[in-house]
Amino acid sequence: MNFTQFPRRKYIQSSTPIEPMPGLSLALGGNVNLFIKRDDLLPGAGGGNKTRKLEFCMADAMEKGADTIVTCGAIQSNHCRLTLSWAVKEGLDCHLILEERVKGAYNPDASGNNFLYQLMGVKSIEVVPGGTDMMAAMEKKAAELSGEGKNPYMIPVGASNAIGALGYASCAMETMVQLNDMSLKIDHLVLPSGSAGTHAGMVVGMTGMDTFIPVTGMNVSRQKQAQEKIVYDLALETAAKLGITKEIPRDAVVCFDQYVGPGYSIPTDAMVEAVKLFAQTEAILLDPVYSGKAAAGLIDLIQKDHFAQGANVLFLHTGGSPALFAYMGTFRK
Ligand SMILES: *Cc1c(COP(=O)(O)O)cnc(C)c1O
Numbered sequence: 602m603n604f605t606q607f608p609r610r611k612y613i614q615s616s617t618p619i620e621p622m623p624g625l626s627l628a629l630g631g632n633v634n635l636f637i638k639r640d641d642l643l644p645g646a647g648g649g650n651k652t653r654k655l656e657f658c659m660a661d662a663m664e665k666g667a668d669t670i671v672t673c674g675a676i677q678s679n680h681c682r683l684t685l686s687w688a689v690k691e692g693l694d695c696h697l698i699l700e701e702r703v704k705g706a707y708n709p710d711a712s713g714n715n716f717l718y719q720l721m722g723v724k725s726i727e728v729v730p731g732g733t734d735m736m737a738a739m740e741k742k743a744a745e746l747s748g749e750g751k752n753p754y755m756i757p758v759g760a761s762n763a764i765g766a767l768g769y770a771s772c773a774m775e776t777m778v779q780l781n782d783m784s785l786k787i788d789h790l791v792l793p794s795g796s797a798g799t800h801a802g803m804v805v806g807m808t809g810m811d812t813f814i815p816v817t818g819m820n821v822s823r824q825k826q827a828q829e830k831i832v833y834d835l836a837l838e839t840a841a842k843l844g845i846t847k848e849i850p851r852d853a854v855v856c857f858d859q860y861v862g863p864g865y866s867i868p869t870d871a872m873v874e875a876v877k878l879f880a881q882t883e884a885i886l887l888d889p890v891y892s893g894k895a896a897a898g899l900i901d902l903i904q905k906d907h908f909a910q911g912a913n914v915l916f917l918h919t920g921g922s923p924a925l926f927a928y929m930g931t932f933r934k
Contacts, residue, residue, distance in 0.1 A: 602773050602809050602843055607764075608660035612652050616775050617642050619783065619915070620632060625884035629903050634913045640832065641892070641920035644687040647717060649679045650799050653768030654760035655687050661764055663691065663907070666848060667725075671736045671743050673698040675866060676707045677890070677920045680759050680796075682714040685695035685721050687882025693932070694724045695752075698738045702731040702865055709903035713927030720824065731869055759796025766839040773806020776915075788812055792917035793895035794818030794828055799919060803836035804853050809845045817902075818856040819895035822865035825858040830855065831908065860898035866890045868931045871897035876925075876932070888921025889928045897921075 622635040629635070645652040662670060670688045674681040674697070681697045688695035697718060701707045708729050709715070717724060729738050735758055744752040759765070780787055790807070792798040797825035800818040806815050822827045833854045840849050862869035868889055879885045887893045899916055907912055925932075 602770060602774060602806065603765040604767060606844075607657055607767060608664045609656050610660045610663070610691075612644055612656050614644070614865075617777055619776070619779050619785070622792065622883050625879065628878060628882050629900060630840045632906070632910050633903050633908050634911070636913065636919050638914045640772070640914060641918045641922060642887070643787035643920065645683045646721065647679070647682055647714070647920070649683055649759055651683040652687070653772055654765030654798055655683060655768070657767045658756050658760045659687050659691060662693070662754035662756070665754060666753050669694040669696065669746055669751045670739065670756060671696045671698070671739050671746070671752040671753050672756040672760075673700065673739055673758050675700055675702055677711070677866070677924045677927050679713045679714060679888070681926065682717050682923065683716060684756055685723055685801045689721050691807070694751070694776060696725045696742055697723055697727070698734060698742060699726060699728045699931060700731055700735060701728055703867065704731065711927050713924045715927065717923060726832075742832070759798055761801070761835065761880060763796030763838040763842045766798040766835055767843065769799050769802025770806035770809065770839060770843060771802075773803050773810065773812070775811055786913060788912040788917045789817060789914045790814050790917065791817045791819065791895065791899050792880070793891040793915060793919050794819045795833045795891060796834060797828070797835050799830045799917070800854070801839055803830065803917070805839045805843065805845065805849065807845070808849050808853050809840065809847065815855070816853070817842055819898035820856050820858040820861050820892050820912065821894050823858065825856050828856045828858065829854050829870065846929045857898050860894050860901065862894070867898065868928065869894065871901065873932060875900055883892070885918065886922035886925060887918070888924045890924055891921050892919055
């Protein structure tokens with residue numbers, strides 16, 4: 602796996618920490634040793650996983666001479682916040698198309714990521730109804746900007762194309778260097794699975810390096826079959842881009858959909874419990890939409906003895922804690 606073959610902006614100076622979680626492990630019965638990789642601490646305003654993908658996407662944009670970035674996401678999108686953050690740093694304009702997946706949920710005065718869009722000087726926000734073809738909406742915006750003499754570059758939702766997923770194949774390599782240095786044998790890796798770039802990149806990296814560490818994705822929106830197909834297709838595309846000749850087995854992609862609840866971004870009791878438990882045992886802030894639901898899944902699997910006694914389980918913290926401030930009512934209930 603050679604990442605120097607691609608344009609890349611180096612936003613990340615050092616590896617994110619891998620920390621033990623003894624308090625949480627004990628609170629869950631002590632049968633499993635939990636560890637966490639702190640991608641919530643990645644650079645970029647507010648932190649989180651999209652910075653790894655944006656190292657490659659922003660570099661591609663700049664190589665193509667872009668002066669403007671157009672991207673899209675949900676109304677409280679960490680991806681939009683981080684794309685805007687790196688656009689600010691690079692001196693590029695940034696326009697956002699936000700999908701109101703829950704009708705009536707958009708509030709221009711909302712806290713969390715929404716507040717940060719405005720604080721960082723977003724050029725425009727267009728809110729479109731749930732189910733809108735987001736690629737088409739971005740193309741329309743880009744055409745408009747081109748008409749004004751701009752040179753726009755579109756980054757898809759979550760930066761989850763083969764370019765962005767390189768960031769997580771690279772994270773797999775970073776993780777293995779750390780684990781080898783620590784002489785820490787990890788038996789399972791658990792992560793949230795949303796727009797799929799994180800999950801797909803990790804599978805490509807872990808498989809490409811023959812690490813034999815199974816990767817388990819916790820869905821945040823889709824059902825198992827649909828999500829596994831999206832992750833697998835993107836993994837194949839990413840592996841091809843990297844020049845990995847080995848076949849990625851279909852069963853390297855495993856998703857659980859039991860922890861989504863009523864739908865994307867809609868709180869569940871198990872999510873609230875998980876966020877509180879991480880906060881109160883490890884002082885680690887999860888988020889309500891991704892890492893909170895993924896942690897709820899992790900906790901449930903531990904309670905069901907899904908992992909062998911004494912297993913070392915690594916949880917990838919993908920960030921998102923700024924969104925907590927848009928959900929305070931959910932946690933105070
Ligand atoms: C985007 C995001 C994810 C999901 O990553 P994907 O690559 O979209 O699957 C998980 N956690 C947080 C906090 C995110 O913002």
